[in-house]
Amino acid sequence: MLITENSINSYPKHHMAEHIHPINCSDCICKADLFSDLPPDDFDIICRTKQDVEFNAGEIIFKQGAVLTHVVCLTQGLAKIYFEGIEKKNLILRLVKPSELVGGPGMFVDRRHHYSLGAVADCKVCFIDVAAYREVVFKNKKLAHEVMNRESQHRIELYTKLVNLTQKQMPGRIAEVLMYLYGEVYNSTKFNCALSRQEIADLSAMSKESAIRILKDFKDEGYITLDGNDFEIFNVEALAQISNLG
Amino acid sequence: MLITENSINSYPKHHMAEHIHPINCSDCICKADLFSDLPPDDFDIICRTKQDVEFNAGEIIFKQGAVLTHVVCLTQGLAKIYFEGIEKKNLILRLVKPSELVGGPGMFVDRRHHYSLGAVADCKVCFIDVAAYREVVFKNKKLAHEVMNRESQHRIELYTKLVNLTQKQMPGRIAEVLMYLYGEVYNSTKFNCALSRQEIADLSAMSKESAIRILKDFKDEGYITLDGNDFEIFNVEALAQISNLG
DNA sequence: TATAAGTATTGACATTTGTCAATGTAAACC
DNA sequence: GGTTTACATTGACAAATGTCAATACTTATA
Numbered sequence: 001m002l003i004t005e006n007s008i009n010s011y012p013k014h015h016m017a018e019h020i021h022p023i024n025c026s027d028c029i030c031k032a033d034l035f036s037d038l039p040p041d042d043f044d045i046i047c048r049t050k051q052d053v054e055f056n057a058g059e060i061i062f063k064q065g066a067v068l069t070h071v072v073c074l075t076q077g078l079a080k081i082y083f084e085g086i087e088k089k090n091l092i093l094r095l096v097k098p099s100e101l102v103g104g105p106g107m108f109v110d111r112r113h114h115y116s117l118g119a120v121a122d123c124k125v126c127f128i129d130v131a132a133y134r135e136v137v138f139k140n141k142k143l144a145h146e147v148m149n150r151e152s153q154h155r156i157e158l159y160t161k162l163v164n165l166t167q168k169q170m171p172g173r174i175a176e177v178l179m180y181l182y183g184e185v186y187n188s189t190k191f192n193c194a195l196s197r198q199e200i201a202d203l204s205a206m207s208k209e210s211a212i213r214i215l216k217d218f219k220d221e222g223y224i225t226l227d228g229n230d231f232e233i234f235n236v237e238a239l240a241q242i243s244n245l246g
Numbered sequence: 247m248l249i250t251e252n253s254i255n256s257y258p259k260h261h262m263a264e265h266i267h268p269i270n271c272s273d274c275i276c277k278a279d280l281f282s283d284l285p286p287d288d289f290d291i292i293c294r295t296k297q298d299v300e301f302n303a304g305e306i307i308f309k310q311g312a313v314l315t316h317v318v319c320l321t322q323g324l325a326k327i328y329f330e331g332i333e334k335k336n337l338i339l340r341l342v343k344p345s346e347l348v349g350g351p352g353m354f355v356d357r358r359h360h361y362s363l364g365a366v367a368d369c370k371v372c373f374i375d376v377a378a379y380r381e382v383v384f385k386n387k388k389l390a391h392e393v394m395n396r397e398s399q400h401r402i403e404l405y406t407k408l409v410n411l412t413q414k415q416m417p418g419r420i421a422e423v424l425m426y427l428y429g430e431v432y433n434s435t436k437f438n439c440a441l442s443r444q445e446i447a448d449l450s451a452m453s454k455e456s457a458i459r460i461l462k463d464f465k466d467e468g469y470i471t472l473d474g475n476d477f478e479i480f481n482v483e484a485l486a487q488i489s490n491l492g
Numbered sequence: 493t494a495t496a497a498g499t500a501t502t503g504a505c506a507t508t509t510g511t512c513a514a515t516g517t518a519a520a521c522c
Numbered sequence: 523g524g525t526t527t528a529c530a531t532t533g534a535c536a537a538a539t540g541t542c543a544a545t546a547c548t549t550a551t552a
Contacts, residue, residue: 083405083408083409085409085412085413086409086413086414086491086492087492089413091408091409091412091413093405093408105398105399105401105402105405106398106402107398108391108394108395108398109395109398109399109402114401114402114405115405138387141384144390145354148354148394149354149355151351151397151401152351152352152353152354152355153351153355154401155351155360155397155400155401155404156351156352156355156360158401158404158405158408159329159339159351159360159361159404161408162329162337162339162404162407162408162411163329163331163332163337165408165411165412166331166337166411166412166451167331167332167335167337167451168332169507169508169509170508170509196529196530197529197530197531198529198530205412205413206509206510207509207510207511208529208530209509209510209511209512209530209531209532210508210509210510212530212531212532213531213532216531216532228517228518228530245332246332246333415537415538415539416538416539442499442500443499443500443501444499444500452539452540453539453540453541454499454500455500455501455502455539455540455541455542456538456539456540458500458501458502459501459502462501462502474500474547474548
């Protein structure tokens with residue numbers, strides 16, 4: 001069984017049954033990233049426990065508050081790390097692309113998830129037993145370094161996010177999100193955005209109506225074009241400046 | 247010399263000269279906390295590099311952007327970890343009490359400070375060479391665990407802060423700050439607050455005028471009394487509820 | 493004591509932002 | 523095709539929040 005007996009998670013049953021199948025870990029996209037330099041023996045420890053699962057867009061991969069029994073590697077799709085705040089309002093911390101391993105700070109504290117991971121588009125993920133993961137991290141100094149490094153990087157991004165959300169007005173925040181989608185998620189000025197308007201709003205801490213209005217303003221100014229979820233950014237410099245000035 | 251040659255830090259000269267004096271590390275308040283279980287040999291590595299410095303209230307201990315050459319242990323006073331944001335607006339992440347060691351995420355990334363540390367009250371701090379600190383952390387598994395644990399804890403607090411600041415309105419945010427001062431800083435419902443009104447505002451991401459107004463509202467409601475910097479909280483439950491509801 | 497400088501407070505006002513309700517649009521389903 | 527459902531858009535309005543200027547208060551200093 002994928003989830004331990006006492007887990008308070010509740011994955012749809014059909015996911016758990018249908019999609020658990022062995023794939024060749026050596027060829028896996030996970031291997032390309034965090035585990036690329038890992039000795040085969042150590043990598044085996046990780047692989048032995050892994051479980052593949054598919055999620056449809058909109059489904060929850062793991063939920064804030066649930067017992068942290070596995071870390072997750074996204075192998076396909078797009079996911080969001082988000083926080084469930086006051087009165088059902090969500091705050092998206094960041095998006096997760098394939099090859100990224102998502103752990104969570106609870107791993108070393110209280111073994112609970114402190115944020116939720118949700119599928120923005122259809123996703124394939126690989127669940128890795130947290131005990132196996134910890135074992136390998138503590139066994140392997142280089143990996144431990146790398147993990148620390150990445151966690152530090154995330155913390156720095158979190159500080160930047162905190163300043164963005166508390167000190168910038170809405171146009172700056174939306175410009176920020178567009179630059180993020182362009183520069184870090186789709187790596188192109190033209191993209192079909194997997195995020196709904198509500199999710200864009202959740203990423204910039206405002207109401208969806210406000211997000212829509214600002215996007216329309218940017219469109220009217222000629223900085224972007226919008227057709228449903230088809231985005232194209234024409235004036236990166238203008239958006240960068242709006243984002244920087246706040 | 248306290249700071250390496252290529253440091254872009256600029257501490258007032260008189261601090262650097264006057265206050266470097268050996269104290270008995272074994273009795274130091276630092277020792278009581280993070281380093282309490284450290285083998286004597288490892289602790290010696292740390293102690294050999296330490297430099298004591300005093301700072302007056304309002305002075306900067308280290309500055310965002312500067313080269314991270316030392317980690318800092320606060321031995322006396324009260325300090326703030328803050329972020330210098332847009333147009334000189336500061337955001338205080340949290341307060342630091344004596345015995346706490348302040349590193350910063352840059353230690354494992356780019357060797358720069360990603361936030362500033364400032365003295366809220368007069369402070370005594372102990373600078374520890376970052377190389378010595380890293381050496382001991384990587385040598386000592388138990389300490390490494392503890393460091394990871396604390397960093398995780400801070401990250402969790404950061405998530406909570408992010409939600410507080412983006413999803414709560416001003417009364418909720420000020421109530422939050424009062425609960426924080428009561429519960430985690432002064433551990434008493436009655437305290438002489440070392441923070442200025444501006445700093446209370448920086449802690450709750452609002453203008454100082456707004457902070458003042460909300461404090462006055464709480465006073466008018468009878469939840470607190472205020473006389474300059476003398477605070478007394480009468481109705482913890484009311485503040486807790488205001489904080490929770492947002 | 494007088495003066496100056498910084499901090500705190502208050503009120504008036506403008507701006508930003510959210511809420512609500514109405515309408516439009518698109519995909520899914522019968 | 524028609525219906526339903528979810529999502530997107532728009533406008534009107536209310537609420538939250540910041541800005542600015544005037545004034546009080548405190549502390550440091552001449």
